[in-house]
Amino acid sequence: MTDHSALPNRTRRLTLLAAALLASGLTQAQTPYRSPLPSEGRMTGFDGATTWLNSAPLTPQSLRGKVVLVDFWTYSCINCIRTVPYVRAWAQKYRNAGLVVVGVHTPEFKFEEDLVNINAAVARFKIDYPIAVDSTQRIWRNWGNQYWPAFYLVDANGMIRHHQFGEGDYDKMERAIQSLLQEAHPGVPLDTALVNPTPNDEQMAPDLNRLGSEETYVGYGKATNMRSMPRVREDRPQTYTTEQLRLNEWGLAGAWVVGEDSAVSADAGASVAYQFSARDLHLVMGPATAGAKIRIKVTLDGQPPGADHGADIDAGGNGMIDATRLYQLVRQASGVRQRRFEVRFPDQGARVFAFTFG
Numbered sequence: 001m002t003d004h005s006a007l008p009n010r011t012r013r014l015t016l017l018a019a020a021l022l023a024s025g026l027t028q029a030q031t032p033y034r035s036p037l038p039s040e041g042r043m044t045g046f047d048g049a050t051t052w053l054n055s056a057p058l059t060p061q062s063l064r065g066k067v068v069l070v071d072f073w074t075y076s077c078i079n080c081i082r083t084v085p086y087v088r089a090w091a092q093k094y095r096n097a098g099l100v101v102v103g104v105h106t107p108e109f110k111f112e113e114d115l116v117n118i119n120a121a122v123a124r125f126k127i128d129y130p131i132a133v134d135s136t137q138r139i140w141r142n143w144g145n146q147y148w149p150a151f152y153l154v155d156a157n158g159m160i161r162h163h164q165f166g167e168g169d170y171d172k173m174e175r176a177i178q179s180l181l182q183e184a185h186p187g188v189p190l191d192t193a194l195v196n197p198t199p200n201d202e203q204m205a206p207d208l209n210r211l212g213s214e215e216t217y218v219g220y221g222k223a224t225n226m227r228s229m230p231r232v233r234e235d236r237p238q239t240y241t242t243e244q245l246r247l248n249e250w251g252l253a254g255a256w257v258v259g260e261d262s263a264v265s266a267d268a269g270a271s272v273a274y275q276f277s278a279r280d281l282h283l284v285m286g287p288a289t290a291g292a293k294i295r296i297k298v299t300l301d302g303q304p305p306g307a308d309h310g311a312d313i314d315a316g317g318n319g320m321i322d323a324t325r326l327y328q329l330v331r332q333a334s335g336v337r338q339r340r341f342e343v344r345f346p347d348q349g350a351r352v353f354a355f356t357f358g
Contacts, residue, residue, distance in 0.1 A: 033186045035179040037161040043068070043154045046104070048138025051115065053122055055130030058102060060158050066100045067180045068154040069173075072145050074108050075121035076284045076326045078356040079167045080149045082205060084125050085197035086170045090177060091129040093195055097181050097188070098156070101129040106140040108148065109261055109353055111286065111324040120323060153177065156184035168205075170194075201311035202282070202328045206358035210336040212277030213248050216355040219261035227251045232258050237266045245275035247338060250355070255348075262353045264288045271344040272352055279336050280310065280358035283343065286324025288351040293322045297344045298329050307333045321350065 045060045052058070071087055073080035091101040107113045113135040122131065134140055143152070153162040153176050162176040174194050181190055199205070217223050220232055228240040228251035235257065242251025254270030256263045263272075274281070287294050298305055298317035306315050310328035313319035321327065330341060 033182050035155070035161065035183040037153075037155075037176060037179060040160040040163065043070075043152075043158045043160055044139075044142050046102070046132045046139055048134065048136060048142065049132040050135045051133045053119070053131040053133065054128055058100075058130055058132070063100060063154075064158060065098075065156050065184070067094075067098055067156055067177065067184055069099065069101045069177065070143075070152040070154065071101065071103045072106055072140065072143070072148060072150040073103055074106055074112050074148055075118060075125075076112060076324075076353075077108065077148045078202070078282055078326055078358060081125075081326065082167050082199070082203050082358075083149050083170075084127070085199045085203055086173075086195065088125075088127060088129070089195040089197045090174065093191070094177060094181060097190055098184055099177060099181060103127065103129060103131040104134050104139050104143075105131055106134040106137055106145075106148075109284070117324060121325065153180065155180050201331065202326065204280075204358070207279040207336065210277075210279060211357060212338070213274075213281075213355075213357045215357070216248070216250060216274070217261070218263045218272070218352050218354060219259055221260040223258075225249045228253070235259055242273055245273060245340060247275050247277060250274040262351050265345045265348050265350045265352075268346055268348050269344060270348070270350070271342055273340060273342040274355055275338065275340050276355075276357060277336065277338040278357035279332050280328060281330035281341055282310070282326050282328050282356045282358070284324075284326050284353040284356070286321055286351055288349045292349055293320055293347075294350045295320055295346045296329075296350070297346065299342050299344075300330065300339045302340070302342075305330060324351070326356065 043060050046058060087101060105118055111117055118133060132139060147165040151164045151173060152160050155161045161180060164173055171194055178190060178192055220234055225248055227245055227249045228242045237255055237257050239255045240252040242253050250273060252263060252272050255267035256270055257266050296319045298313050300308060304315065304317045308330055309315050310330050312327040313329055329343065
């Protein structure tokens with residue numbers, strides 16, 4: 001015969017055990033998520049910004065509770081330009097999830113300090129997230145930064161938890177952003193698919209497997225591999241000639257004034273040539289006089305570039321410079337090989353700063 005008198009006690013014990021297990025499960029589910037990203041020190045603020053674009057001034061205190069991506073960039077840097085589609089996409093996708101992107105625009109060249117130039121670049125790149133204009137490089141120094149671009153990812157408590165220097169590894173950065181957002185807002189659904197922005201011509205990733213040339217400065221302060229004759233006459237007009245060039249050598253022809261960070265064409269018909277090997281060739285340049293328009297004529301191996309022309313010239317090699325920025329002059333469509341590039345300026349007053357490649 002079954003002893004029914006024992007059932008109430010057994011039922012009570014089972015009920016208590018089930019409640020304990022349920023409580024344990026709830027406790028585990030409610031345990032805050034902790035990102036595995038290590039702490040790298042407390043965030044430095046933005047003291048020293050000469051002005052802000054797209055936002056009122058931001059401080060570490062006003063950003064508390066937000067995940068913050070700090071992006072050090074400058075508008076004529078090709079490596080920075082190629083990151084813009086990703087940074088812009090992250091800012092848009094995760095804004096409502098608690099991410100704030102802060103661009104710190106720190107200039108490399110003097111012309112990048114000009115707010116008119118910065119505003120034009122922000123409009124051109126369609127950037128709508130906050131930008132601290134760091135024209136005196138004070139924010140750069142306070143952060144101890146040394147790179148363009150440089151990314152610092154800050155958690156909701158103001159601690160730096162991740163950093164990356166240079167372009168690329170976009171998936172790694174986005175996963176870090178997601179990790180800190182999940183830590184800041186546990187249990188809140190988050191779209192963890194990775195962004196896949198469509199870059200324009202100048203923002204396309206470099207062809208690293210066939211990249212045989214590297215950034216080259218024209219001004220005498222950092223110039224290398226210049227093969228013009230005669231020797232550079234610093235900060236004074238002189239007529240130069242350039243004949244045969246080997247790979248990664250370059251030179252001036254015609255009348256130029258070579259300064260510390262750039263060279264200015266001093267007569268109509270002056271030119272600059274570069275023997276390069278890369279898919280893309282870019283030249284940072286602009287008119288020496290603000291508002292001027294300077295015609296350009298590009299050749300490859302002495303011929304119009306045809307299908308190998310860049311986004312800023314036509315197939316005949318013709319173009320115009322009307323602002324100081326990076327211009328894409330060559331994109332080899334028919335296979336990458338070593339070429340002699342030359343750009344001639346029918347009008348005097350072109351200022352040339354640096355070659356970059358991709």
